[in-house]
Structure formats: C-alpha cells, structure tokens
Amino acid sequence: MNVQKSFSEEQNKGCLYLVGTPIGNLEDISHRALRILKEAECIACEDTRQTRKLLTHFQISTRLISYHEHNKHTSGKEIIRLIEQGSDLALVSDAGLPVISDPGNDLVKLAIESNISIIPIPGANAALSAFIISGLETDQFTFCGFLPREKKDKKEKIIELADLAGSIIFYESPHRLINTLNVMYENWGNRQVSIAREITKKYEEVIRGTLEECIRYISEIKVQGEYCIVVQGSTAKKERKDELWWSLMSIKEHVEHYMNLELDKKEAMKKVAGDRMVSKRDIYNHLL
Incomplete structure (x- = not known):
C-alpha cells in the first residue's frame, strides 16, 4: 500500500513531475507546465533534440537527461537517485502527456517503490x-x-x-x-x-x-x-437487452402490455408468441 500526500512539507525528497507538452500547437502548454520546466533541476525526455526545440522557444535552459526505451533501466536509477537527494525532476514525452504508450510508466513505478511523490501537470493529449x-x-x-x-x-x-x-x-x-x-x-x-x-x-x-x-x-x-x-x-449486448425488454414480465403481463397499446387479445397473444419464439397455442394454454 502506498499513500501519497503530494505537497507535504515533511518530505525530504524531491518530486517527479509528469509534464504535459504540446502535441503540435505550442500555445497548448500551460503556465504551470512552463514554470515547472524552468524550476526543475533537470528534465528527462525521450529525444533531447525534440525537447530542446520546445525549451528554446520558451527560453528555458534547464538541463536535459535522456530517458527512453533503450536506456530506461540505467537512466531510471540515476533519475531516482537525484530525486532522493532532494532534486525535483520533470518528465516529458516528445508530445502530449508522458507515460502514455511510452517508457515513462517504468519510471513512475520506480518512483512509487521509492516513496517519491509523482505530480501530474495536465496538458494536451492526442x-x-x-x-x-x-x-x-x-x-x-x-x-x-x-x-x-x-x-x-x-x-x-x-x-x-x-x-x-x-x-x-x-x-x-x-x-x-x-x-x-x-x-x-x-x-x-x-x-x-x-x-x-x-x-x-x-x-x-x-x-x-x-x-x-x-x-x-x-x-x-x-x-x-x-x-x-x-x-x-x-x-x-445493447441489442440483446433491447430484444429482451420483456424478460422480467410474466406471460400475462406481456400480453397486457400489448393490449394496453390497443391491440385486441388475439393480436397481443400473437405478438407475445413472436417475442418469445413460441407458438400462439403455448401462450393460449398458459393463460387458461
């Protein structure tokens, strides 16, 4: 069991921020995301070239750490070590929210195992x-x-x-x-x-x-x-449910339903037989 109190003042470790970045239009980044990217000790990213373009546009000079599928085991341990020493670290993907369909999920698991607070910074998602x-x-x-x-x-x-x-x-x-x-x-x-x-x-x-x-x-x-x-x-499932709308009715209630729709008893019994896929004689005998 793990209980996270994200902003507790008693923490002596840093935090892992999961920062949403634009998926195309650079206007889709939030003020909070920009602040976290500026204030973090470093930023872990899939492709340093791609993330550097974003940081350059917003005049952010935070140090980048490469974290991707091929180096996640070694880089992940180093990132956790930095956070445990008190550094706040931001994780981004090339576009959109990190962790979704990318190796960031492994880093989140490592952070949870180390009792590190993981803070989501919402953003665009394709x-x-x-x-x-x-x-x-x-x-x-x-x-x-x-x-x-x-x-x-x-x-x-x-x-x-x-x-x-x-x-x-x-x-x-x-x-x-x-x-x-x-x-x-x-x-x-x-x-x-x-x-x-x-x-x-x-x-x-x-x-x-x-x-x-x-x-x-x-x-x-x-x-x-x-x-x-x-x-x-x-x-x-919906179609089966619609077909069996009468399933909780007795045969008598089923017939009365159609009679309330202004069908005579003979026509109502015929409709019930059709719904239940039995003969009209079966419905007649049941009502005797």
Missing part, C-alpha cells in the same frame, strides 16, 4: 482530443494505444476487443493505417469510426464514417502524419 471530436459515444471508452505490428497478433487483439461496449481508441502510424482498418472491418463489421491526424496543427483533419467508407476514402489519398482512430464499440 487520444482524448481525437475522442471528444469523434461524434461517437463518450460515456465509456477503452484506450488501447498501438496495436501489434504483426498481422496475426493484430487480428488476435482486435478479436479480443470485439465485445467491448464503449468506444475504443487507438494510435496508428501512416504506413499501417489501411491494414489496421481492414483487419477491424474484417473482424468487427462495418462500425462507425473517426480517424484524426495532425491534431492542433495546420493540416488537422478528421475523417468520420463507417469503416468501409473510411477505407475507401483513405485508399485514394496520400496517408501521412500520426493517426488516432476512435471506433464504435460493440452494440451486441
């Missing part, structure tokens, strides 16, 4: 930005990040997700986009989908329609930029 403009249901969703590269593994994952009721969000690269959409269509049928690219940038584009329509459209254009795919969830 997945949620694509989600809220999708036009699909937003009361429930699943974020799946990038699907497996191999077609067999990708198909297995898509089949595994087939029965999810809420919207499903993915990241995808341009050269795998058509293949991914085709595998979805082959295994999920012609669901509604929203495909966004270049979010917050000059060439921001959103393609909405059925999977079949979007595959046809994308097949005829030049595919470029990183994509966020939002797909309609399964409606099977």
Whole structure:
C-alpha cells in the first residue's frame, strides 16, 4: 500500500513531475507546465533534440537527461537517485502527456517503490482530443494505444476487443493505417469510426464514417502524419437487452402490455408468441 500526500512539507525528497507538452500547437502548454520546466533541476525526455526545440522557444535552459526505451533501466536509477537527494525532476514525452504508450510508466513505478511523490501537470493529449471530436459515444471508452505490428497478433487483439461496449481508441502510424482498418472491418463489421491526424496543427483533419467508407476514402489519398482512430464499440449486448425488454414480465403481463397499446387479445397473444419464439397455442394454454 502506498499513500501519497503530494505537497507535504515533511518530505525530504524531491518530486517527479509528469509534464504535459504540446502535441503540435505550442500555445497548448500551460503556465504551470512552463514554470515547472524552468524550476526543475533537470528534465528527462525521450529525444533531447525534440525537447530542446520546445525549451528554446520558451527560453528555458534547464538541463536535459535522456530517458527512453533503450536506456530506461540505467537512466531510471540515476533519475531516482537525484530525486532522493532532494532534486525535483520533470518528465516529458516528445508530445502530449508522458507515460502514455511510452517508457515513462517504468519510471513512475520506480518512483512509487521509492516513496517519491509523482505530480501530474495536465496538458494536451492526442487520444482524448481525437475522442471528444469523434461524434461517437463518450460515456465509456477503452484506450488501447498501438496495436501489434504483426498481422496475426493484430487480428488476435482486435478479436479480443470485439465485445467491448464503449468506444475504443487507438494510435496508428501512416504506413499501417489501411491494414489496421481492414483487419477491424474484417473482424468487427462495418462500425462507425473517426480517424484524426495532425491534431492542433495546420493540416488537422478528421475523417468520420463507417469503416468501409473510411477505407475507401483513405485508399485514394496520400496517408501521412500520426493517426488516432476512435471506433464504435460493440452494440451486441445493447441489442440483446433491447430484444429482451420483456424478460422480467410474466406471460400475462406481456400480453397486457400489448393490449394496453390497443391491440385486441388475439393480436397481443400473437405478438407475445413472436417475442418469445413460441407458438400462439403455448401462450393460449398458459393463460387458461
């Protein structure tokens, strides 16, 4: 069990700040994020060249530490050591919120094990930005990040997700986009989908329609930029629920329901027999 009191004055360690950075438009960084990036002892980032562009734009000179998939084990230990000695450290990704689909999650786990406070500094996020403009249901969703590269593994994952009721969000690269959409269509049928690219940038584009329509459209254009795919969830459970709206009724109550809709008893019994997939004689005998 771990209880974090983020701003306790009794702490003798530094903090790990997870700082959201712009996903394209530099105006999307917050005043708080800029302050933390200026005040931190150092900033851990995936690509120092990419992060340096951001810092230069905002005239921030904080020292950078490289932290990525290939050096996360050694660099992660050094970062934790610095924080334990009292230094505040900011973690950023190349764009958007760190930790999501990147090795920052391993650093967060190390920080928790070392009883270090982890402070989120909210910012732009491509997945949620694509989600809220999708036009699909937003009361429930699943974020799946990038699907497996191999077609067999990708198909297995898509089949595994087939029965999810809420919207499903993915990241995808341009050269795998058509293949991914085709595998979805082959295994999920012609669901509604929203495909966004270049979010917050000059060439921001959103393609909405059925999977079949979007595959046809994308097949005829030049595919470029990183994509966020939002797909309609399964409606099977809802449809089954709608079909069985009468399931808690007795046969008598079921017949009375239709009679209240101004059907005569004979027609009401016929409708009940159809709902329950039994013969009209079965309904008649039950009411005797």
